[in-house]
Amino acid sequence: MSKKWFILSVIILMYLPVSIDATVLHVAAPQLGVALGATGSELLWIIDIYSLVMAGMLLPMGALGDKIGFKRLAMLGATLFGLASLAAALAPSVAALITARAALAIGAAMILPATLKALRQTFSDERERSFALGIWVAVGTGGAAMGPLIGGLLLKHFYWGSVFLINIPIILTVLLVTAMLIPRQDYHREQTWTLSQALVLISGILLLVYAAKSGLRGSADWRITLLALLSGVGLLFWFVRHQLGSAKPMIDLRLLTSRVIAVGALMAMTAMVALIGFELLLTQELQFVVGKTPLESGMFLLPLMIASGVCGPFAGWLLSRWGLKPVAAAGMALCSLSLMGLALTDFTTQSYLAWGWMILMGFSVQASLLSSTTAILSSAPPEKAGAAGSIEGMAYELGAGLGVTIFGLMLSGSYAAAIVLPSSLPAALAERAGASIGEAVQVAGMLGQDQAEVLMAAARQAFTAAHSLVLASASVMLLVLAAVVWYIIPKRTVPLMVH
Template sequence: MTTHPKATAREWWGLAVIALPCLVYAMDLTVLNLAVPALSRALSPSASELLWIIDVYGFLVAGFLITMGTLGDRIGRRRLLLIGAAFFAVASVLAAFARTPAELIALRALLGVAGATLAPSTLSLIRNMFHDETQRQFAIGVWITAFSVGSAIGPLVGGWLLEHFWWGSVFLPAVPVMLLLLVLGPRLLPEFRDEHAGRVDPASVVLSLSAVLSMIYAIKVMAEHGPSLPRLALLAAGMAIGALFLRRQGQIDYPLLDLRLFAIPTFRTAIMAYALSCLAMFGIYIFIAQYLQMVLMLSPLQAGWATVPWALGFVVGSMVLAPRLAARFGPGRVMVWCLAAASLGMLAMVGADGSWALWMLVAGMIVVSLGMAPVFAIGTEQIITAAPPERAGAASSIAETSAEFSGALGIALFGSAGTLIYRQQLAQAGVANLPPEALTTLGGALKVAEHMPGDSGKRLIVAAQAAFTDALQLTALTGAVLVLLASVLAARMLRRT
């Protein structure tokens, strides 16, 4: 049996340096939402400009992941990471002092391009730094934990800064972190590149960016406003461009997306499990925050505390359960059974109603996070180790892009289905003559109820909350079936292997 060298203190310190920019990357996805009121007063953006200020970062991260993963394999993963960190620091400072909405949109776009270098570069460096399988799984658990913690503390850090400083201060925590990476990165992180890499194909970059941006934008807009002919046409155009992109990848010598990776059974299985898990989890999560605050009537702080066990479950599942279970039972078997466990957690959320609603929801979230975390940790490790070492950057970018796509698709599909269920249940409750906003969202119904006379407002609130609870329960049931399907498919694919 081949034994791999253990990581030294240098690699573990390097992992700490890698985890910090991942934490900041996740914070930047959420931290700006709290600053919207202050930002709106200071810059007076239009409704369209405000949407672009919020969304352009995530759009360009998703659009450039594939390009940056392959570029890191070509020019050096550490070099690309440091270049991205430098641009991220500069753009963060400039964004903090932006004077117009157009300036802020442009700088958020630059932050998105720089942010796209972080995930594939850091993950592929872990592949080069940790050769022992158990240590590598633990390191990937730390990497996943950094993203989870960043998402959790983003609103808390942003809220504290906004209480004491101006709206632009939410961008500044990234600056010292990126400067620390620029100082310590060259000393602690190894360099790795594909010595036989060809030139990055510009046509592939354009096709990749166009396909990803158009599809994710169309999915996001349809999730918020419903389908329409122009939005469906944009989605179809994105899919057609994506087909052209895939065709070109099979024709060139050094593709951005190496289709041969999908011929590797473990890679294909891990991507499938990763994508379906993200689709179900993101789709359900959009209902949980609304349910906590608008059905259970918790304050924002109380709702935040209610989701802490979810985040802690990911920390424990990624850093403790994943390496121990994989070492004892094997990675494939653990992925299959953890997917099944996560489906049980989603099934528990179906019971979120009545006096035990909060406890059933929190219990379900804990089981889901404990089940999903090993799937993400082990699946990510399988993805980057199944690929040849020189293509680890490309493989990690595929994993991240699949997560972005699946998350956006889950929000769109589950959000649309939940809205339909909510509307039907509210109509069946016998509440008549409601304005459109009350029939579309629970928040709209509660706002309308405030201005209704007598008991009619209370009846609307009760009916709307009951309809939303039905929507949550049915989407949770759908998610449970979807994740169980992923478990079955993973078992069959691994059995064939």
């Protein structure tokens, strides 16, 4: 094996746990919530903190790599990722696990640009670089798609922390090989690096998410919720204003003045919201309602994983044959149709029908993501390709994080409205059991057998009704977006002139 292909194998090994960790907790969520006694809101924080923090840290970590060299950045990122994995596996509480997941995201935000820069510097031949980049993309999408299955396999034999412990031997191998065999890369000490803008962006996003979660749950002080909401809006307003007025912005938001680029970013976010949100929702349905194990839940998701992984070339062929506008609108419309079909499907008795809808969803999400990339890059001027790619990358990660948040909040609200609790249940326990099905399982463990069975029957019935309502609502929203896409995207896209 030549040296450059050996370097590619190291890049893949380093990037793989980063992509897997985005979704590996989906099948572990029910078990994790019971083990740590997490509320529904806390469980959402554990899962979505990874993508939300990573979205805000990707760009400044890329600039840091330019300043110190991407080999050093990769070593720092891998070290932090390994230590955070150990901390997450041994976390004694919800707060400790959320903190560890945030640290994991910072390490991942270092690793991702480091691997991409190393790939570009290693492969000078355009054809070889394209092939290597295709492998890198496949590892990213494939790792995220296979995360639930890997989590299910581990949870069949080990405790929930094993989904983090598997990162450690991989990271140790990567650190050793990188230190000994990967050459140093170019760096530019004069490169400016500002972390404050990223921290403002992340803080604004997290404050808005906190306000949404605490406001919907209703148990938090309304004054704290309002303060978080206003603070989040204020920080994001300052961030946007600063970016628009800066000579060297972290994100070139002026690109979003192009309606096509703005819709492309919205499509990327929406497609990821639908995919990640549905995965999380379905794994809870399969385990809490249908009674499947984590491994069986991961296996049930295989058609969705395979379809989203292998349909890319076909979606690309459709784009080249029919153009951006019809493929983008059709992708959103078919995703809407698949969600409505899944909303009307009984996962206990209609497995084959569910798999058929999931295959359609996997294809339509992939077509939407490919269309969003085409829309963004085809409408940006060549000198702004890097900035356009940054907007796309952030849209992906924000969509993944917001998918957990949006679907989780809709599910919690619908579940709380639908559940009919046993009248004999004490008020304190009734409040917990009515908040989420995970908390209902925790409460059932404190009750006698007969009372526990009555409670769980009510919880399962409410969750199924909430599940259907959330998917149907998401379907309607995607259908509206499909109409917007059809109306806004022109037959031919023209690059935007940004000065």
